[in-house]
Amino acid sequence: GITRHYKFDIKLQNVTRLCHTKSIVTVNGEFPGPRIVAREGDRLVIKVVNHVQNNITIHWHGIRQIRSGWADGPAYIAQCPIQTGQTYVYNFTVVGQRGTLWWHAHISWLRSTLYGPMVILPKRGVPYPFPQPYKEVPLIFGEWWNADTEAVINQATKTGGGPNVSDAYTINGLPGLLYNCSAKDTFRLSVKPGKTYLLRLINAALNDDLFFSIANHTLTTVDVDAVYVKPFETETIIITPGQTTNVLLKTKPNYPGATFLMMARPYATGSGTFDNSTVAGMLEYQHPKPSTSIKNLPLFKPTLPALNDTSFVANFTNKLRSLANVKYPANVPRNVDKHFFFTVGLGTNPCPKNHTCQGPTNTTMFAAAINNVSFIMPTKALLQSHFSRQSNGVFTTNLPTSPLIPFNYTGTPPNNTNVIDGTKVVSIPFNTSVELVMQGTSILGAESHPLHLHGFNFFVVGQGFGNFDSKKDPAKYNLVDPVERNTVGVPAGGWVAIRFHADNPGVWFMHCHLEVHTSWGLKMAWVVEDGKLPNQKLPPPPADYPKC
Numbered sequence: 071g072i073t074r075h076y077k078f079d080i081k082l083q084n085v086t087r088l089c090h091t092k093s094i095v096t097v098n099g100e101f102p103g104p105r106i107v108a109r110e111g112d113r114l115v116i117k118v119v120n121h122v123q124n125n126i127t128i129h130w131h132g133i134r135q136i137r138s139g140w141a142d143g144p145a146y147i148a149q150c151p152i153q154t155g156q157t158y159v160y161n162f163t164v165v166g167q168r169g170t171l172w173w174h175a176h177i178s179w180l181r182s183t184l185y186g187p188m189v190i191l192p193k194r195g196v197p198y199p200f201p202q203p204y205k206e207v208p209l210i211f212g213e214w215w216n217a218d219t220e221a222v223i224n225q226a227t228k229t230g231g232g233p234n235v236s237d238a239y240t241i242n243g244l245p246g247l248l249y250n251c252s253a254k255d256t257f258r259l260s261v262k263p264g265k266t267y268l269l270r271l272i273n274a275a276l277n278d279d280l281f282f283s284i285a286n287h288t289l290t291t292v293d294v295d296a297v298y299v300k301p302f303e304t305e306t307i308i309i310t311p312g313q314t315t316n317v318l319l320k321t322k323p324n325y326p327g328a329t330f331l332m333m334a335r336p337y338a339t340g341s342g343t344f345d346n347s348t349v350a351g352m353l354e355y356q357h358p359k360p361s362t363s364i365k366n367l368p369l370f371k372p373t374l375p376a377l378n379d380t381s382f383v384a385n386f387t388n389k390l391r392s393l394a395n396v397k398y399p400a401n402v403p404r405n406v407d408k409h410f411f412f413t414v415g416l417g418t419n420p421c422p423k424n425h426t427c428q429g430p431t432n433t434t435m436f437a438a439a440i441n442n443v444s445f446i447m448p449t450k451a452l453l454q455s456h457f458s459r460q461s462n463g464v465f466t467t468n469l470p471t472s473p474l475i476p477f478n479y480t481g482t483p484p485n486n487t488n489v490i491d492g493t494k495v496v497s498i499p500f501n502t503s504v505e506l507v508m509q510g511t512s513i514l515g516a517e518s519h520p521l522h523l524h525g526f527n528f529f530v531v532g533q534g535f536g537n538f539d540s541k542k543d544p545a546k547y548n549l550v551d552p553v554e555r556n557t558v559g560v561p562a563g564g565w566v567a568i569r570f571h572a573d574n575p576g577v578w579f580m581h582c583h584l585e586v587h588t589s590w591g592l593k594m595a596w597v598v599e600d601g602k603l604p605n606q607k608l609p610p611p612p613a614d615y616p617k618c
């Protein structure tokens with residue numbers, strides 16, 4: 071591979087959407103941010119210079135960061151933030167991955183405007199395991215707030231209530247013609263008839279799983295989270311925040327001048343408020359000689375599943391399978407060294423005295439937890455504390471590995487919904503083969519939680535509805551061709567089982583990729599100890615590693 075250099079100047083930029091102008095934090099003044107392109111095996115050296123008042127970190131979502139955890143990015147987990155006027159160079163190699171990933175800010179809610187695609191091409195001369203596309207196009211879904219998102223989350227944290235929802239969804243930063251004032255801010259994809267396009271879909275929205283569909287066209291899913299899958303055709307895809315999906319779009323042989331809408335809107339099961347609006351973009355067939363006669367062609371609209379269509383989601387995710395062939399084997403852990411069972415869901419914290427709260431009741435604040443522990447962000451970077459053996463006062467390795475008091479997770483919630491606060495992590499030896507069952511809870515409503523693991527891909531060996539049954543469910547696991555990915559939706563009212571080899575030493579964040587749930591504490595970290603051999607150890611941090 072080669073080394074590719076990028077420079078990210080973090081600076082403010084005035085941007086107008088929905089007839090509302092605001093100053094947002096950007097990379098190089100671009101919104102969405104610049105596209106990073108690399109090939110498998112390349113080294114990326116990205117110099118980030120912070121010219122704004124906010125503390126900044128950037129995360130390369132889905133990059134495995136093998137023995138380069140110093141470049142992973144989550145604030146106070148992998149690094150201290152890059153402060154105003156400071157610079158940090160993220161330096162890492164793309165090992166064994168090709169497909170679509172993305173980058174985003176990983177501190178507070180700054181990823182609402184700081185995000186962009188990462189296109190990882192196969193090694194030179196290596197073809198895709200599907201028809202070579204005529205053209206490749208990243209489509210990155212986001213959310214637009216007229217308000218300042220830092221103010222939105224700060225206000226919610228203060229009152230203990232839910233944050234305000236966004237004003238629009240976007241495709242490549244554009245809300246599209248269905249919103250006020252936005253006809254000119256519509257994403258348009260101009261296509262030739264009879265060609266194959268590779269759409270690289272990324273869900274960078276803060277708080278919503280999205281359905282996506284293009285009128286009168288079928289999509290062929292070929293890759294998720296930068297891992298190839300067995301191709302299958304679908305009208306609609308479901309994509310959670312954090313996930314990426316590559317689809318092939320075959321254009322029709324003869325539709326000169328026709329326009330088809332593509333639309334995305336949320337999948338939501340919770341009882342909370344959410345933005346149920348729709349972003350639309352246009353698929354426009356080129357016309358050999360544009361004339362006025364084509365102006366009145368109808369605009370074809372796709373039909374999306376209902377907002378709460380959980381069975382569509384389950385069907386879609388069941389179809390995702392690894393290639394699991396000689397060229398692209400699925401190295402699913404067969405024997406498990408350690409089993410973990412995590413409940414993931416909401417909960418409460420008591421409202422502080424002499425304080426008015428707008429939580430689930432006026433004496434409580436919203437919280438979210440794993441095994442009833444709501445994660446408190448440390449004030450020093452966990453990775454550095456771990457590396458220098460100074461965990462004292464920073465974190466403890468006593469996160470329960472199963473619920474302390476089991477209950478009917480998908481039935482009536484317990485009377486006491488309060489959580490325990492702490493910076494609790496799980497520590498495991500190098501090369502542990504891990505099975506983790508994540509069980510959604512119905513506390514304050516059953517919701518799908520997109521859990522994202524840093525530093526690894528995992529195999530989704532099983533999923534189901536209701537309570538996980540440790541006697542019966544493992545017998546149904548798929549250990550042959552399960553999908554391999556970095557972010558999985560724990561089904562609303564159900565569970566998911568994943569497996570991975572802990573072959574990457576360091577400290578790896580795992581959290582719900584719904585930003586509101588992360589803020590409420592649905593997060594934890596895995597400490598993976600060094601192995602014995604030199605190439606199984608985390609090297610020391612780079613010289614410019616930021617200080618807290």
Ligand code: C2O
Pocket residue numbers: 129131144174176312522524579581583
């Ligand atoms: Cu895409 Cu920890 O994040």
